Amino acid sequence: MIKPYLRLLSGDDLKKIHEASLSILENTGMLIDHQEARNMLQEAGANVDHEKKIVKFPPELVEETLKNMDRTILHAGRDPEYDAVLKIGEDFCTRTAGGATSYIDLKTGDYRRAKISDLEEFATLVDALPNVNAVGTLHCGDIPEQTADIHCLQTLLEKQRKNIVHNAFTVKNLEYMIEMMLAVRGTKEKLKERPLVHTIIAVLSPLYMPEDDIDQLILAGKYGIPTGVVIMPSVGSASPITLAGTLAQGNAELLGSITLAQVANPGHPIPYFFEPTVTEMKSGDSLMGTPESAMLCAAIAQLGIEFYGFPPNGIGLMSDGAICEQTLFQKACNGVMQCLGGGSLLIAAGAIDSVLAISPIQLVIDDEIIGMLHRISRGIEVNDDTLALDIIDKVGPRGSFLAQAHTVLHLREGDLFNPHIFDWNKRDKWITRGAKGLEQRAREKAMDILKNHKVDPLPDNVLKELRAIVKKANDTLV
Amino acid sequence: MSDLLKAIAENVIQGRSDKQSPLVKDMAGAPGVKELTERAIKEGMDVEDIINKGLLAGMDVVGKRFKNDEIFIPEVLISAEALGVGMELLKPLIVESGLKPTSKVVIGTVKGDLHDIGKNLVSMMLQGAQFEVIDLGVDISTDSFIDSIKKEKPKILGLSCLLTSSMHEMKTVIDAVKKENLQNQVKIMVGGAPVTQDYASRIGADGFAEDAVIAVDRVKELIK
Ligand code: B12
Numbered sequence: 296m297i298k299p300y301l302r303l304l305s306g307d308d309l310k311k312i313h314e315a316s317l318s319i320l321e322n323t324g325m326l327i328d329h330q331e332a333r334n335m336l337q338e339a340g341a342n343v344d345h346e347k348k349i350v351k352f353p354p355e356l357v358e359e360t361l362k363n364m365d366r367t368i369l370h371a372g373r374d375p376e377y378d379a380v381l382k383i384g385e386d387f388c389t390r391t392a393g394g395a396t397s398y399i400d401l402k403t404g405d406y407r408r409a410k411i412s413d414l415e416e417f418a419t420l421v422d423a424l425p426n427v428n429a430v431g432t433l434h435c436g437d438i439p440e441q442t443a444d445i446h447c448l449q450t451l452l453e454k455q456r457k458n459i460v461h462n463a464f465t466v467k468n469l470e471y472m473i474e475m476m477l478a479v480r481g482t483k484e485k486l487k488e489r490p491l492v493h494t495i496i497a498v499l500s501p502l503y504m505p506e507d508d509i510d511q512l513i514l515a516g517k518y519g520i521p522t523g524v525v526i527m528p529s530v531g532s533a534s535p536i537t538l539a540g541t542l543a544q545g546n547a548e549l550l551g552s553i554t555l556a557q558v559a560n561p562g563h564p565i566p567y568f569f570e571p572t573v574t575e576m577k578s579g580d581s582l583m584g585t586p587e588s589a590m591l592c593a594a595i596a597q598l599g600i601e602f603y604g605f606p607p608n609g610i611g612l613m614s615d616g617a618i619c620e621q622t623l624f625q626k627a628c629n630g631v632m633q634c635l636g637g638g639s640l641l642i643a644a645g646a647i648d649s650v651l652a653i654s655p656i657q658l659v660i661d662d663e664i665i666g667m668l669h670r671i672s673r674g675i676e677v678n679d680d681t682l683a684l685d686i687i688d689k690v691g692p693r694g695s696f697l698a699q700a701h702t703v704l705h706l707r708e709g710d711l712f713n714p715h716i717f718d719w720n721k722r723d724k725w726i727t728r729g730a731k732g733l734e735q736r737a738r739e740k741a742m743d744i745l746k747n748h749k750v751d752p753l754p755d756n757v758l759k760e761l762r763a764i765v766k767k768a769n770d771t772l773v
Numbered sequence: 774m775s776d777l778l779k780a781i782a783e784n785v786i787q788g789r790s791d792k793q794s795p796l797v798k799d800m801a802g803a804p805g806v807k808e809l810t811e812r813a814i815k816e817g818m819d820v821e822d823i824i825n826k827g828l829l830a831g832m833d834v835v836g837k838r839f840k841n842d843e844i845f846i847p848e849v850l851i852s853a854e855a856l857g858v859g860m861e862l863l864k865p866l867i868v869e870s871g872l873k874p875t876s877k878v879v880i881g882t883v884k885g886d887l888h889d890i891g892k893n894l895v896s897m898m899l900q901g902a903q904f905e906v907i908d909l910g911v912d913i914s915t916d917s918f919i920d921s922i923k924k925e926k927p928k929i930l931g932l933s934c935l936l937t938s939s940m941h942e943m944k945t946v947i948d949a950v951k952k953e954n955l956q957n958q959v960k961i962m963v964g965g966a967p968v969t970q971d972y973a974s975r976i977g978a979d980g981f982a983e984d985a986v987i988a989v990d991r992v993k994e995l996i997k
Pocket of ligand 1 (some may be wrong): 860862870885886888890891892894895930931932933934935936937938961962964965966967981982983984985988
């Protein structure tokens, strides 16, 4: 593993950002729109103004909470072979983006409203691609609006075996979803031990936690289901235009959420994660693949690792727009920065157009980019074997290293990245092999996976139970 | 087929020349091509069988895997090396049994050009395919090529060139071969990054290959 991570910020910078975050929490506070949550925080030592719903967190409360938290995050798959563990010092994991509403048709390339059959297709690809470790939601349009989240969860539970990071529309919906998780896992204890779904709630920047999201946070915490807090301050509109100020505020929003979660349910796993976007100042849109995003990815990773000791998540695979060559550059740039920054979870594989759309072709290409990033994050190992003095001596002047056992052994260990989608052949060979573009090669690989990859079905009784829960949800919520 | 021949083939595939080979952890210390071939000889097995059903059968698999993009050049070369270890042991018996000797190839980089990585790779692959390769080296003059053809009587002459400024040297050599009336005795293959099939045809070469693996196939075709 790579040792000296990219250090964008100095130790002093990190400390200043942390202190600024504490100061925001202590002096400005957060709007916590939840009576019970405010009560709990007040009891834990926070200064609460119930009328204005403002909670001010004393630094000691935040620091004390951080001290007692577990530093490892488990993204459990259906079976342990699909587990992804986030831990500092270990290689990073990757998940797809959540929340997109459009899908790029694999065959026609059309950009259209996502359907549940798209999610099935996407799930199969996720299950097959080795560098993708967890999957996010796709909001489909051809199912009942009020229970689309529940339908999507059913699809992801059935059609693929990796960890699912999923948001519920309301705490009511979350109740059904937890029933579904229990149907797959069997018991509450087993679910807690191996949470196959992580939930997601949102903080609305600046500094506002809505009631239903807090309900969801507390409910998930009761079951020990890890909860990602989506904190997306848009630089220049929902947070200061300065990146330092955005880091301080986003970090404050996260620390506040973490504190609430721990006060409500001690031990509730919350990943170190916030994902500032950048305001497009001609339209107000949120951008995620700008150079500022890349720096934020690295800075957040550094804060997580160096300052708090948490394995940091980040949006290293985000991109804006739907032009392939552009998204590729943005993903590569953000990804490298997050990966060198020591990020533990790279988020947004498969996403394009500022996470408005999911593209199966992009997912296949991202799998390849992630492969390259894994090679980079393994770094350059220096020891007797890798210095290879004996081999250099054996080969001698004018010799060749090609036919050395040392070469073969290291080749097999993956010392040299070997592309599947990128074509590094010289032009002539590329032409004789069909002169295929990157997108075409990725499409062919996706088609091949869809044709040949099989996902074991869940046991019949579980499938039946899932269907019954979804039906019950439709009967009551639609 | 006997287990022993299968084991020889498998060890060629794995590139395990002998029992010290570090390549396959699970097979550490197990006999490699050397030990297995010695045993086959001792057991009095048919030489042709050892070669065709053991050594070459293994190399066949390696070639197919390489063409399917399943393995890499170093793995092919190391298998070829293992095969060579077996062949070396069989050599005295091949002469005794009157089996056909292998074909000769003379190869070199033309005058003015010092690039030899590609040419060396072609040589190694040809050796792996059991050709006897006489590698003249780099910056080779037309006279040296001609002398070597006369002396070694190769079936194939390979010319490598990576510099556009030296490419005309290939034509000079081909013309000289014709002038010396050697063109029926030796077929000429050309290659190197700037060389194309079109260029090869224009200067009157018999064959061209864009890489070392194709080169082996083309040489085999030309010899037929
Ligand atoms: C490595 C290299 C060098 C090394 C060579 C080391 C060595 N021991 O060979 C060094 C640094 C010494 C070198 C020097 C020079 N180089 Co140089 N070099 C290269 C480079 C980067 C790679 C060549 C290589 O080894 N490729 C890998 C091998 C495996 O591929 P290959 O040679 O093409 O061989 C394959 C096939 O062509 C085929 N093949 C090859 N030979 C044969 C023969 C037969 C019979 C058959 C069938 C097939 C076949 O099979 C091979 C295996 O698959 C190329 C650029 C490039 N991308 O090709 C420049 C390149 C060839 N070099 C170039 C130049 C200009 C030079 C120098 C003049 C630089 C300088 N100003 O000093 C000198 C020339 C020295 C000289 N007099 O020859 C130019 C040539 C441009 C031109 N118009 O001709 C190139 C294209 C780089 C560039 N873009 O400028 N070079």
